[in-house]
Amino acid sequence: MIVADVMTRNVISVPPDATVEDAAKLMLDRHISGLFVVDKSGDLVGIVTEGDLLRRKELGTEQERAWWLRLLVSPARQATDFFHAHGRYVRDVMTEKVLSVAHDAALEDVVTMMERNRIKRLPVTQDGRIVGVVSRADLLRALVGQTRGAPPAATSDRAIRTGILDALDREPWAPATTLNVTVADGIVDLWGTITTEEERHGIRVIAENAPGVKEVRDHMVYVEPYTGMVIEGPDEAR
Numbered sequence: 001m002i003v004a005d006v007m008t009r010n011v012i013s014v015p016p017d018a019t020v021e022d023a024a025k026l027m028l029d030r031h032i033s034g035l036f037v038v039d040k041s042g043d044l045v046g047i048v049t050e051g052d053l054l055r056r057k058e059l060g061t062e063q064e065r066a067w068w069l070r071l072l073v074s075p076a077r078q079a080t081d082f083f084h085a086h087g088r089y090v091r092d093v094m095t096e097k098v099l100s101v102a103h104d105a106a107l108e109d110v111v112t113m114m115e116r117n118r119i120k121r122l123p124v125t126q127d128g129r130i131v132g133v134v135s136r137a138d139l140l141r142a143l144v145g146q147t148r149g150a151p152p153a154a155t156s157d158r159a160i161r162t163g164i165l166d167a168l169d170r171e172p173w174a175p176a177t178t179l180n181v182t183v184a185d186g187i188v189d190l191w192g193t194i195t196t197e198e199e200r201h202g203i204r205v206i207a208e209n210a211p212g213v214k215e216v217r218d219h220m221v222y223v224e225p226y227t228g229m230v231i232e233g234p235d236e237a238r
Helices: 020-030 075-085 107-117 136-149 157-170 196-209
Strands: 034-038 046-049 122-125 127-133 178-182 187-194 215-220 221-222
Touching: 020 127, 034 127, 046 122, 046 187, 075 215, 107 122, 127 136, 157 178, 157 187, 157 196, 196 215
Parallel strands: 187 215, 187 221
Antiparallel strands: 034 046, 122 127, 178 187
16 A cells, blocks of 8 residues: 555645644644645645644743853754744744655555654655645554455465464564464464463464454463473463
8 A cells, every 4th residue: 555545635734924823723623733834836845733832922931041051052043942932923933844755655654754753644745745644543544444344264274274384484483393273163272382471472463363263262381481480371262
C-alpha cells in the first residue's frame, strides 16, 4: 500500500495572513490540534499547532528570562520569542520547516518518518502541492480494513504445521531444536522448551498468524537458562 491509499483528502488549512484568533477557532471547531498553512498558489508554507499558541501575551504565558539568561540568548532568538508571543497573524507563529511525504510513498516510509521525528501527521504532496494528510489514525484504519477484509483460509493441518515451522525457522530468536508443533482440525498445540517469556509470546504470535489456525494451545515449558530449573508453562488456549 502507498500513502494515497490511506490518506485523508480533505485538508483543513489556513492562509498565512489569517489571524491567530481565526486559527485557534478553527482548531477548536474542527477538534484538531494543528493546521497546515497554504499560500494563494496552493503551496505548503508552514504548519501551526496548539503548541505554537501556548506562549502568548494574551495568556500571560510569554517567555520571560532572567536578565543574566538574556545575555546568553542571541538577539535573533529573543526577537523570535517576541513575535511568536505578540504576532497577530499565522505567518508570525507558524513553523516554517514542515516535513512532508509524497503521495506515492510506501507506508513503511511514513511510519519511519513519524517514529524518527515523533510526529502524528504528515502532509501529503504531489508536484509540490498538498493533496492530503496522513495521520496515525489513518494507518490504524488501514490496519482494521486489511484485517477485516482478509478472507478465512481453508488450509489443511499439514500445511498449517509446515507454515508455522517454516516461519519459526526464519526467525533468529526462535529455538531451533527444542520446539514441536502439532495441528489437528485447525487447532495448534505448541510443545517444547523456551528460555525467555518473550520467546513464548513470539512463537504464539507466529502460530496465531498462520492461515487456517482456529486456536493455539501453549504447552511450552520455561527453563531458567542459568540454573536449568524447569518451570511449567501455561497449558491452556491462547
